[in-house]
Amino acid sequence: MTTVRIDPQGPLAGAVAPPADKSVSHRAALLAGMSTRPVRILNYLDAADTNSTLAAVEALGAEVRRDGEAIVVRGVGLRGTRDPGRPIDVGNAGTLMRLLPGWLAAQEGRSFVLDGDASIRRRPVDRVAVPLAEMGAQIAPTDGRFPPVTVTGVPLHGITYVLPVASAQVKSCVLLAGLLAEGETTVVEPEPSRDHTERMLTLAGVPVRRSGDRVTVGRIDELAFPEQFVVPADPSSAAFWQAAAAIVPGSRIVVEHCGVNRTRTGFIEILRRMGGVVDGELEPALAGDEIASGEPVSDLVTTHAPLRGTIVEAHEVPAAIDELPLVGLLGCFAEGETIVRGAQELRVKESDRVTAVVTALNALGGDAEATPDGFIVRGTGGLRGGRMASGGDHRMAMLGAIAGLASRDGVEIDGMDAAAVSYPGFLHDLARLR
Ligand code: S3P
Helix, strand or coil, rough: CCCCECCCCCEEEEEEEECEEEHHHHHHHHHHCCCCCCCCECCCCCCCCHHHHHHHHHHCCEEEEEEECEEEEEEECCCCCCCCCEEEECCHHHHHHHHHHHHHHCCCCCCCEEECCCCCCHHHCCCHHHHHHHHCCCCECCCCCCCEEEEEEEEECCCEECCCCHHHHHHHHHHHHHCCCCCCEECCCCEEECCHHHHHHCCCCCEEEEEECCCEEEEECCCCCEEEEEEEECHHHHHHHHHHHHHCCEEEEEEEEEEECCCHHHHHHHHCCCEEEEEEECCCCCCCCHHHCCEEEEEEEEEECEEEEECCCHHHHHHHHHHHHHHHHHHHHEECCEEEEHHHHHHHCCHHHHHHHHHHHHHHCCCEEEECCCEEEEEECCCCEEEEEECCCCCHHHHHHHHHHHHHCEEECHHHHHHHHCCCCCHHHHHHHH
């Protein structure tokens, strides 16, 4: 575990190209693994989480090779997985742990065990086991709830599943299983969650029907994933730079070529409402590479401005879920109170992020309070600084570093190495903006 000290900084200026989108990369590897013709994935995220997904599709029989800048995956087809002969290790990757059972549950005559690190073993998988079991799947989480989980492939049938909480991971798992199930499968969402799976399935020739809050797919024989796919930059990684520019006086940071799919841009909308200045278009028309990838991108420019507190309501949570800890950080620098509600899902992320963000902000001189479904931060005009621990959570590690840049005395982060889960070049990019 590495401890890193980040000292306060004057204005941050420059341009940064954040790493590739983690959610899109996971899905690109999985869907390429489910196809039969080779897929060239450009700008695949080279980070711990998404390397776990490449290793998983390889263990299932796909061929994965690097070709210059690209990752080329030759998949095994929808029903052609091989028995990996050992447990599949998802590492820290919750998305892989939740999506993969959707594919594996229908691999008749084969059995799989999915396991991961200590954090993964604390994160619930019953949320995917319940709908899959309704589809006829044989899936057995440990103690009915947690990894390791055993999946035995059997024939599935379609269902209509009303998601109890908005979760793109659960939605995606059920839709993937739906491609292999008899009849039609519909997922009903309480709030729109990220729709990368639906966009990619459409690109792969699957008739995905969206009607209001319902998404429907049917059984197919083959996926025709595009021969080339370009992953956009990750808005969740970009958010650290937008937060940094917003709270370090005099800053101006350009985030280049960032994914701005509307189901992911909640943080930018919240920041703008707090008085933040973020110039750039959200969800512009697709052009160039984006037509082939189905994901819109923009250059976004964030400039320092005084912030005021805000209330983030439950309906805003899915589009900002991974950035809500940063909303708490902004709250320390804003005038008045910042309240996040309806975000109980934060408690089952890579760490309990309600507890983690409140503990970290208070350790650094902030005034934060946990609630059952979120937190309240009272703006104090800044942060003193001090020492905090990432708890092995990549997003908490990077939040600590951004807090350090804007603090009075600097911040020491224990476990900064966790950033490699989604953003291995984070400290390098930070050094370039100083
Ligand atoms: C993800 C969806 C979100 C998010 C996670 C990645 C995805 O989780 O927090 O980091 O790639 O589908 P939920 O869908 O469970 O909210």
